[in-house]
Amino acid sequence: MxxxxxxxxxxxxxxxxxxxxxxxxxxxxxxxxxxxxxxxxSGDQDPIELGVVNAAQGELADRFIGALGDNTLFNITEGSEEVLRSALIEGDAKIVLILPAAFQDIESASELRLLVDMAQMRQLGMILPVFEKALVAVERELRDTEPIFSLKVEDVKARAQxxxxxxxxxxxxxxxxxxxxxxxxxxxxxxxxxxxxxxxxxxxxxxxxxxxxxxxxxxxxxxxxxxxxxxxxxxxxxxxxxxxxxxxxxxxxxxxxxxxxxxxxxxxxxxxxxxxxxxxxxxxxxxxxxxxxxxxxxxxxxxxxxxxxxxxxxxxxxxxxxxxxxxxxxxxxxxxxxxxxxxxxxxxxxxxxxxxxxxxxx
Amino acid sequence: MIEIRNLSKKYPRPENKAEMFFAVDGLSLDVEAGQIFGILGPNGAGKTTTLEMLEGLTDIDGGEAYIDGINVQEQPFAIKQIIGVQLQANEYFDKLSLAELLNLFCALYHSPAKPADLLGKVNLADKARARPAELSGGQKQRFSIACALANKPRVLFLDEPTTGLDPQAKHNLWALARDLNSSGITIVLTTHNMDEAESLCGRIAIMDHGKIIAEDTPASLIQKHAPEAPVAPLHGNMEDVFLALTGTTLRD
Structure with missing residues (x-):
């Protein structure tokens, strides 16, 4: 040919x-x-934009936010519910956590509210479990309890990709x-x-x-x-x-x-x-x-x-x-x-x- | 050299695709070797279609044609070896120089011709390194002819070679055509230019509606169809004025 x-x-x-x-x-x-x-x-994930409405304004809430802020996965912005709500709608915040006024005492359970944009369902599916895990970790830290196990992730391909x-x-x-x-x-x-x-x-x-x-x-x-x-x-x-x-x-x-x-x-x-x-x-x-x-x-x-x-x-x-x-x-x-x-x-x-x-x- | 017998070509009508019409309608014609043969006719008369059938570009729907005894339809590749073609559209690969393009054409024909010689023949020797886009209209036509000469053709087909050229370039191209003709190449050209038909062509066929309506030498055609001697002009025409003022030196 x-x-x-x-x-x-x-x-x-x-x-x-x-x-x-x-x-x-x-x-x-x-x-x-x-x-x-x-x-x-760098290949690292960008931190998740997390809005926090601090309605409690107490010592516990400050410790809670501080512990959450230590987690590099999150980038925390504090503000009023109104402001953060619109930030959420415009996509500047991925999730908004609301600490109620009753969030004062470590011994009594209180309900935290989470605002999300359901239109971002796909992303939320990945964010929510991570967020929930972070909350559990913060709770352990505040209560000063040791976790019964820890998870170490190893890459089986054993090379940086x-x-x-x-x-x-x-x-x-x-x-x-x-x-x-x-x-x-x-x-x-x-x-x-x-x-x-x-x-x-x-x-x-x-x-x-x-x-x-x-x-x-x-x-x-x-x-x-x-x-x-x-x-x-x-x-x-x-x-x-x-x-x-x-x-x-x-x-x-x-x-x-x-x-x-x-x-x-x-x-x-x-x-x-x-x-x-x-x-x-x-x-x-x-x-x-x-x-x-x-x-x-x-x-x-x-x-x-x-x-x-x-x-x-x-x-x-x-x-x-x-x-x-x-x-x-x-x-x-x-x-x-x-x-x-x-x-x-x-x-x-x-x-x-x-x-x-x-x-x-x- | 060229024998055409009852040649026909059908196309769907542009305004009604279901209906066919004959662009070339039972055309018969003989072109003797060594002639410059002109085909005249209004736009759409079938001039280009006739040439394209002879060149193998368009299928023949009816009749047959021979060039140098070779059947055009049965041996298209043998025909391509002995003809040179200048098409109405004369664009080339624009990133190559004229010499490189001619080298390519020589390779396509397995021809030993040298680009410099071909360019010399058409008076473009100093443009070997130029790109086609840098040429003027007349130079482009001459370059097209140089490409068509790559295989030392026996017959040269020129489709409206002087359309759009200034008078100097036109006269220069006529001189080139006579030159090539005297070196033994039979030339078939189409034209809208009556001066060209009269002064350049040895024989003329006039086409209309796909048929030849007259065919003879220019002198006989004039004798037959316009015998009255014109009133002797008191002066030349505008082309004479133009050439008197601007000279006959080629401008490109």
């Missing part, structure tokens, strides 16, 4: 793309910015998808619009040489761009790659080929610049949110999980993540690789069906 003409074409395309500095920089801009923004955060480590393979996969799709699909439509495809069609060049040349050039560029991204993550942000780097690149190359051929399908369907923008976004955006790039697929509603799991980006992102985070070998990620292979077959078959030289050129 690779002959001298497709190699010549690949070299020409590569030269062209390398000269298009603006496009190179812009295609890297978002992923790099994103990685820097998220990578520089921050959000950047989770994010890196996803971001690699996402960047790989966007530059591949725009590299094949968007370019194809642009060449058609300018009449370049038509001009090439009246020369004896075979469509497969043209496609191979374009894909090869894009593949090289994609690997270079992802290497830059990987380099920034590892050398500047301290991300770690647990698995074999060659395996990682194998998946990167495979994934690029999949999205390049899918991009050719999109570019063959879309006849205008507007159409490719719309079709491209239709392809890119759902995958951006459903393919476990920024958060795991398990956290999606159960109804969409089966769909999310079979998206091409999910397979690529999962494969990269298993290698990068969990150090698995290619043999251990055969299911993901099989998924990638199926999408490659789909993309390749559709591209050869849809990319009819004469029709795409006209």
């Amino acid at each position: 690779l002959n001298s003409l497709s190699l010549i074409l690949a070299r020409v395309f590569l030269k062209m793309h390398l000269r298009d500095r603006q496009a190179m920089i812009f295609s890297m801009f978002f992923p790099v910015l994103f990685m820097l923004a998220l990578g520089f955060s 921050g959000y950047i480590d989770f994010l890196l393979p996803g971001l690699l996969a996402f960047t790989l998808m966007t530059i591949s799709i725009s590299g094949s699909g968007f370019n194809l439509v642009e060449y058609r619009r300018k009449g370049i495809l038509k001009r090439l069609f009246v020369t004896p060049v075979q469509p497969r040489d043209f496609i191979m040349g374009l894909m090869l050039a894009r593949l090289v560029l994609c690997v270079v761009q992802l290497s830059i991204l990987l380099g920034i993550a590892v050398f500047f942000l301290g991300a770690t790659v647990a698995g074999n780097i060659a395996s990682l690149y194998f998946v990167i190359v495979l994934g690029s080929v999949v999205f390049l051929s899918l991009g050719f399908c999109l570019g063959s369907i879309a006849k205008t610049q507007q159409a490719i923008m719309a079709i491209g976004n239709l392809f890119i955006f759902p995958q951006m949110f459903l393919s476990g790039i920024f958060f795991p697929i398990d956290s999606l509603p159960e109804l969409v999980q089966p769909l999310a799991n079979v998206l091409p980006l999910s397979f690529v992102a999962n494969a990269l993540r298993e290698i990068s985070n969990n150090g698995l070998s290619l043999l251990e990620i055969l299911p993901q690789l099989a998924g990638v292979a199926v999408w490659f077959a789909i993309g390749f078959l559709m591209a050869t069906r849809l990319f009819i030289w004469k029709e795409v050129a006209n």
Whole structure:
């Protein structure tokens, strides 16, 4: 399939793309910015904004608030119920605790009220148990009783992994998808619009040489761009790659080929610049949110999980993540690789069906 | 050199997609080797469609066409090897220089031609390092012709080569066409410019509604359809004025 003409074409395309500095920089801009923004955060959770209404104004209440304030999980703001209520509504406070006037004596039980915004149910589900545990700890401290046990958390993976480590393979996969799709699909439509495809069609060049040349050039560029991204993550942000780097690149190359051929399908369907923008976004955006790039697929509603799991980006992102985070070998990620292979077959078959030289050129 | 027999092309009507109409309707034509052959006609007469069928860009719906004895429909790749094409849209990859683009075209044809020679032929030798976007209209057309010469074609198709050019560039392009023609290349061109038809083309076909309505040498056509001698002009026309004032030196 690779002959001298497709190699010549690949070299020409590569030269062209390398000269298009603006496009190179812009295609890297978002992923790099994103990685820097998220990578520089320490990985610690931000403290939970806790509003406290101190209606008791007694010594016990002060000790209680002091003990709660020692817990780094919470950032305490004291104020009137009215003020904190509106802070809650505006999202400046996550929960508001009200200590009643009767909260004076350690021996008599009193009811604390907690104001929450039920619209934030998802977050509350995580905050409330933590908060309740903190209250119990404060009570023990005030009553001076020893807990009968303590819990020590150990990470079985036994290596420090921050959000950047989770994010890196996803971001690699996402960047790989966007530059591949725009590299094949968007370019194809642009060449058609300018009449370049038509001009090439009246020369004896075979469509497969043209496609191979374009894909090869894009593949090289994609690997270079992802290497830059990987380099920034590892050398500047301290991300770690647990698995074999060659395996990682194998998946990167495979994934690029999949999205390049899918991009050719999109570019063959879309006849205008507007159409490719719309079709491209239709392809890119759902995958951006459903393919476990920024958060795991398990956290999606159960109804969409089966769909999310079979998206091409999910397979690529999962494969990269298993290698990068969990150090698995290619043999251990055969299911993901099989998924990638199926999408490659789909993309390749559709591209050869849809990319009819004469029709795409006209 | 070119034989066209009963060539037809159907398209759906733009205003009513269900209805078909013949853009080219049973067209027959012979172009002898070594000619500059002009195809004239109003917009929509079928000139470009005819060229595109000969170039293999558009499927032939009826009839057949041969270039140098090769059936256009049956051996499109053999046809592409012997024809040079200049299309109406003449945009190229804009990040490459003219020399690099010509190198690419030579590679596509596996042709040993040298970009510098091709640029020299169309008077663009000093623009080897320029990008297509930096060229003027006339230079762009000449560059298009340079690309079309990459495979040393036997037939050159020019689709409205002088549309939009200033008089200097137009005359320069005519000179180039005569030059190439005298080196043995058969040229088929479409045009809206009657001077071009009269002074450049050895034979002319006039098309309307997908059919040829007249075909002959310019002189015979004039004899037949406009025989009255015009009143001897007392003066030249506006183009003469323009050229007298601005000279015939090429401006780009």
